[in-house]
Amino acid sequence: MKVIPTAISDVVLLEPKIFGDERGFFLESYSDRAFQELGLPTRFVQDNHSKSVRNVLRGIHYQLGTPQGKLVRVLQGEIFDIAVDLRKSSPTFGKWVGEILDDKQRRMLWIPPGFGHGFLVLSDTAEVAYKASEFYAPANERSLLWNDPAIGIEWPLHLIGAGGPVLSAKDAVGLLLKDAEVYA
Ligand SMILES: Cc1cn([C@H]2C[C@H](O)[C@@H](COP(=O)(O)OP(=O)(O)O[C@H]3O[C@@H](C)C(=O)[C@@H](O)[C@H]3O)O2)c(=O)[nH]c1=O
Numbered sequence: 001m002k003v004i005p006t007a008i009s010d011v012v013l014l015e016p017k018i019f020g021d022e023r024g025f026f027l028e029s030y031s032d033r034a035f036q037e038l039g040l041p042t043r044f045v046q047d048n049h050s051k052s053v054r055n056v057l058r059g060i061h062y063q064l065g066t067p068q069g070k071l072v073r074v075l076q077g078e079i080f081d082i083a084v085d086l087r088k089s090s091p092t093f094g095k096w097v098g099e100i101l102d103d104k105q106r107r108m109l110w111i112p113p114g115f116g117h118g119f120l121v122l123s124d125t126a127e128v129a130y131k132a133s134e135f136y137a138p139a140n141e142r143s144l145l146w147n148d149p150a151i152g153i154e155w156p157l158h159l160i161g162a163g164g165p166v167l168s169a170k171d172a173v174g175l176l177l178k179d180a181e182v183y184a
Contacts, residue, residue, distance in 0.1 A: 001034045004107070006097040011083050011115070013099055014108045027106060029073060030131065040110060041069055044131040052121045052128070057155070057165035059118015060144040060174065062086055064181055067113035069133035077126030078102040080156050081109050084116040084144065086182040094177060096153050114183045116144050122159050142181065145174035
């Protein structure tokens with residue numbers, strides 16, 4: 001597993017070794033041992049899988065009280081995956097990183113607890129799978145507004161249709177960072 005740093009040191013890209021042959025390919029998508037060697041957490045309690053159509057933007061989500069670390073990968077398609085640092089005490093509070101995840105390189109993004117997470121689908125459809133370090137707790141769930149200028153995420157909107165991103169009703173009314181409850 002190759003580790004590729006991002007602009008926020010706690011968020012890392014992980015590139016698996018892909019063994020291709022005439023049958024197809026093989027890769028290790030998660031290894032407890034590799035994570036231990038990298039000093040990354042190894043306790044995951046939930047695996048999630050979603051499918052979305054082109055232009056869908058899910059996020060920016062986080063859970064207060066029960067923050068989830070997430071190991072995100074794309075099974076099919078291509079997404080622009082983002083993480084926003086929501087830890088007030090962090091030197092990178094309010095900063096974001098964004099990475100392309102796809103079914104070619106099959107890179108994974110490790111997003112520690114304390115971050116908001118979201119993604120924009122750039123392919124006709126995209127299936128996203130992610131491991132979470134805490135259970136889903138709907139009462140704790142929060143949504144930040146995807147285009148809050150105070151965060152300033154550079155979504156690759158030039159790659160999607162003129163209509164802009166497709167949001168859930170919940171995400172369309174996400175909060176601005178200045179009005180949101182975040183982590184200490
Ligand atoms: C996230 C989640 C949703 N659900 C249910 C609730 C709801 O009826 C349905 C769809 O939920 P949502 O609209 O919140 O799904 P979605 O917008 O895909 O939410 C996800 O977005 C990405 C960006 C994340 O980082 C995830 O942690 C999660 O928040 O699935 C669960 O049962 N368990 C879960 O863990």
